[in-house]
Every structure is written in structure tokens, then in C-alpha cells.
Amino acid sequence: MKHPRLRTLALSVLALSALAGCGGGDGDSTTAPAPSPGVSGYPSSGTYGYTVKASGPTNALRHGLSLLHPAMPENEYVIETATSAITDTRLIVRGDVNAAQSTVANLQSHSLFYIFGGDVRSVRLQADGTQPRLQIRRSDTSTACRFLLSANDHAQPENSRFVVSTAGADGNCGTTDDRWAEVREGSGSTLILQPLAERPLDVSRDPITLAPRGWIYPREIQLWSGSTLALRASGSLALTQVLAATPHSALVGDGTRLSVFSFTGNTATETPLDAALTIGTNWRLIGFDADHFYVYDDDPTYVFTSPWRVLRISKVNPTAVSIGSGTGVISVASLGINVVYLTVFTANNNVLVRFPKTGGLRVESPYPIDIKPTVQTSAAGRHLKWEVSGVGSPNVNYRVDIIDEAGTPLQQWPTGAFPISMADANAENLGVSENRTRFLIANGFGARAFSNASLIGYDAATGTARTLGTLPAYGNDVVFATASGGPANFGAGFATRSSSGSYVEQDARVFSFDIGAADSLRTASRR
Numbered sequence: 001m002k003h004p005r006l007r008t009l010a011l012s013v014l015a016l017s018a019l020a021g022c023g024g025g026d027g028d029s030t031t032a033p034a035p036s037p038g039v040s041g042y043p044s045s046g047t048y049g050y051t052v053k054a055s056g057p058t059n060a061l062r063h064g065l066s067l068l069h070p071a072m073p074e075n076e077y078v079i080e081t082a083t084s085a086i087t088d089t090r091l092i093v094r095g096d097v098n099a100a101q102s103t104v105a106n107l108q109s110h111s112l113f114y115i116f117g118g119d120v121r122s123v124r125l126q127a128d129g130t131q132p133r134l135q136i137r138r139s140d141t142s143t144a145c146r147f148l149l150s151a152n153d154h155a156q157p158e159n160s161r162f163v164v165s166t167a168g169a170d171g172n173c174g175t176t177d178d179r180w181a182e183v184r185e186g187s188g189s190t191l192i193l194q195p196l197a198e199r200p201l202d203v204s205r206d207p208i209t210l211a212p213r214g215w216i217y218p219r220e221i222q223l224w225s226g227s228t229l230a231l232r233a234s235g236s237l238a239l240t241q242v243l244a245a246t247p248h249s250a251l252v253g254d255g256t257r258l259s260v261f262s263f264t265g266n267t268a269t270e271t272p273l274d275a276a277l278t279i280g281t282n283w284r285l286i287g288f289d290a291d292h293f294y295v296y297d298d299d300p301t302y303v304f305t306s307p308w309r310v311l312r313i314s315k316v317n318p319t320a321v322s323i324g325s326g327t328g329v330i331s332v333a334s335l336g337i338n339v340v341y342l343t344v345f346t347a348n349n350n351v352l353v354r355f356p357k358t359g360g361l362r363v364e365s366p367y368p369i370d371i372k373p374t375v376q377t378s379a380a381g382r383h384l385k386w387e388v389s390g391v392g393s394p395n396v397n398y399r400v401d402i403i404d405e406a407g408t409p410l411q412q413w414p415t416g417a418f419p420i421s422m423a424d425a426n427a428e429n430l431g432v433s434e435n436r437t438r439f440l441i442a443n444g445f446g447a448r449a450f451s452n453a454s455l456i457g458y459d460a461a462t463g464t465a466r467t468l469g470t471l472p473a474y475g476n477d478v479v480f481a482t483a484s485g486g487p488a489n490f491g492a493g494f495a496t497r498s499s500s501g502s503y504v505e506q507d508a509r510v511f512s513f514d515i516g517a518a519d520s521l522r523t524a525s526r527r
Helices: 004-018
Strands: 049-057 062-068 077-084 086-098 103-116 119-124 144-151 161-166 179-185 191-196 202-205 212-216 220-223 228-230 241-245 249-253 258-264 267-272 283-288 292-297 307-314 320-327 329-335 339-345 350-356 363-367 371-376 383-389 397-403 409-413 417-423 438-443 454-459 464-470 478-485 490-499 509-514
Touching: 049 077, 049 103, 049 478, 049 490, 049 509, 062 103, 062 490, 062 509, 086 144, 103 144, 119 191, 144 179, 144 202, 144 212, 161 191, 202 241, 241 283, 241 292, 249 283, 283 329, 292 329, 307 329, 307 339, 320 339, 320 350, 329 371, 339 371, 350 371, 363 371, 383 417, 397 417, 397 438, 417 478, 438 478, 464 509, 478 509
Parallel strands: none
Antiparallel strands: 049 062, 062 077, 086 103, 103 119, 144 161, 161 179, 179 191, 202 212, 212 220, 220 228, 241 249, 249 258, 258 267, 283 292, 292 307, 307 320, 329 339, 339 350, 350 363, 371 383, 383 397, 397 409, 417 438, 438 454, 454 464, 478 490, 490 509
16 A cells, blocks of 8 residues: 555546646636637648547546647537546557658657547547538447557557556456556457457567557567467466567566566567565656666555665667665656656655666755655656645645756746646657657646646757646636647647536536747637
């Protein structure tokens, strides 16, 4: 069981996204009028953005799905009305594959897969002049729960596949009798949902083309061509986890040690790592760069005196080396360009730890128990440090600093700064774990949550912050908002008021923005 402090810190942040019981106020004014009926047309080219709109009681939310387009930002294209819950989404992107460099450039959204009331569905995001709602594909099931694995084929996105969890005999999601199924496109307007006898551990990609080719199972890779690639013989221990998989290698564990598999064509070569150093079942991935995987071992009992370790594991000629250790509970771990960041809870304080990826001298910044510091890294060496202070009190504050890897503040929002999301990357290197460089931040988060907060786009690649616009306000009511963007600059979001523990559906507003352009936020006025 988690220690109470972990639950308190987690719940204080989750409460902001739920805002349960926070609504109320008697204001009924809004900065965004209700959309008028009737959109003005359907764009013939370009790419839609999407937003999922929550409504209803925060303990039983329903969701709608809407698209927006940069050529006609005044239009909201409703795909699903809020009659059920959207429990998960996955974006499929297409781009220009450079197999020799393991990169994909010029990424564009292709389609959105989502689970609506237990049915896996998809909608194309490439505009073609037709009504997007008419292009919905359905699996016609009611048991799907969550996406577990995504196999995005960047060159041929229609060949992408997923693994989803499904409700078992008890009819509920998230219980011990959950099952699994593969989802892929079928003919016409259908999606094929094929039950699986065993849960796959990860995706296998072709090391030559980079295209996904099959699922990694505890003893073999089952290729979609129908053949298999053996990993472990029947008399040996089966794999229990895949911590990370790239087209050319995978870091795996079986409880007794970690190993690295190297892939060349249809050959898999295993290199077992030092058992004394890598024994255990509690390894968690921090990230990986072109040459190494980085993992930490954390005691699942969440005892403040528990030991933790961080290992660096080479991909070529695999070996494991300890680069950090200590005591406490690792709450968050992230990988920078040259450093590793940890948020560690101890009995007396919270500590932000930074040390080189090569090992060596580390820097520890202690904080009082009621302040939680975390670092979200980017691929550009400029990272977002978020401090939540006053945890457990009525006077919670949220501070954001953009820092470099020496810890120097480059940009600061000292009060009321709330990180909303990171935009998807517009180019991807499949050999590294972090490709994103753009943060979305709400500045002015206060007693009415996101009401009248400024939406900030920060580009870590250039070090540029832009105010994209102002989020809607609803008189004196608390406002909930979300926003997401990428892989291009176009982004979308929604906002609504929270009243008596519910998100008010009829007051929801959708908006769009250009992450690279100041004052670009536009609220849709036609539906």
C-alpha cells in the first residue's frame, strides 16, 4: 500500500483535473458564447485537431469528441456526443521514414483511435472535403477498456495495430479477469477486434524498415506474417517484462536478471546482464538515448528507508553499470540530454536529485514535505520544473520554471502556473525515448482553476514563450480546461464550468490555437 504522503500528493494534483465538488458560484457570464448551429463547410485538405470534452458528474464522466481545422477554426465538427465515456485514445501519425537513421520526419496526424462506451472506433484526421463523422470505423464491441500497446506504421498508417484490454466474465474493466484483443483496420467502415489468448509485452519493429512487424510475447515474437521468432526455449524462464523496445534492441526481464536482445533481420541475440546487479521484478524505465537504457529499481512497499538504484545499460555489447543509489521513494524519474532527474520522498523531506548519465557527483535539492518538485524533460535540453507547494492545505500554489541541465532558471512563472500537456513531436527518432520539445502551460491558475488563465506555448528548441490566448471564464464558477497539440503546430482544447461536482455540458466550449503563433487561440462559434 502506498504511504499516505504519496496518496496526498497524488490526490492534490488529480483533484485539479477532477475538480470534484469545486463548482458552485452564481456567475452565469462567459467569455465565449454558445456555438450557433450549422458549420460553414468541410475543408478539402490539411489535418484536423481533436479534443475530448468531459461532462457530467466527475465520478461518472461522459465524453464527447470534436474535431477542429486550422482553415476553419470557427467550426466545431462533432464526432461523438457525450452519451458515454471515452476511456482511452491513441493518435496514429504518418511521416517520412529514414530507416538508415531510425528517424521519421514531417509527422502528420492520420487518424484517431478511441474507445467509446467499450467500442473501439477510429476517425480519419486527414481532411478531404467530406463530413468527418461519416468516416467513423467501428469494431462493434462493448467490452474494450484501454489501449495497452500501439504499433504505429509511419509509412503505411492504415497497417497500424493495437492491443486493448477487454472486460472479462465479470463485465468490469481493471479486474483480474481482464482479457486482451488486437485491433486493426478492416474493410469498409469496420475495425477488426481479434481476441488474444495471451497478453503481449511490447511491439516488435523490423530493424531494416522500422515498420511494426509483430508482438513480443514471453517466449517468442509472433510476426504478423504468420511466423515466429524464438526468444526463450520452453525449459528456460519466460520473460515477465519488456522495459523498452527499439527496432534494433529490447531491454527485458524475467525476475532473476535483466537482458538485452539485439535484433538483426529475423535473428534475436540475447545478452544476459549481471544477475547480482539486475535481479528483481521492480525495475522501471526512466528512458533511453541512442546508446543506453536507463532504469531504476524501487521498492513497491513505498517505505522511506527503502534503497533505490539507477542503472545505465549499453545497447551494443550490453553491460549494466550503477550510476546512482540512495534511500527513499522515487516518485518521478526523467531523462535529460546529459542528466537524470529524480523526485525522491524521504521521511523528513522531498528531494529533487540530479546527476550525470555517466554517473558521478550528484546535486540534491531538499524541499519541505508540503512542496513536491518534479521535472518534465524535453529533447532540447531545456526542461520544465514544476513545484506544487502547500500540499494538504487550502493554499496550494503551482510554480513553473524552465531550467537548463545545470539547474539555471531560464524562464519563470512563480504563481498559478499549471502544465497542461506536451505537444507531440513533429519528428521522431525511434532510437530515443523523448522527442518532444513543446510545453503547454496555463498561467493564472487560481481559485477558479483555469478561468481566464493565459495559455502559454513554450518551445524548448528555441527557448521561446508565446501567449497563445486566454482560456474561457464563466463568471464566478470554477473552470476545467484541457489542451493538446502536435505533431504540427495546430492544437485544440475545451473548457467548461464545474458546478456542484459536475462539468456542465451545455456550457462547454472548444478552441484551437497555433503553438508557434502568439494570440492565435480561437473559440469555435459554429457546430
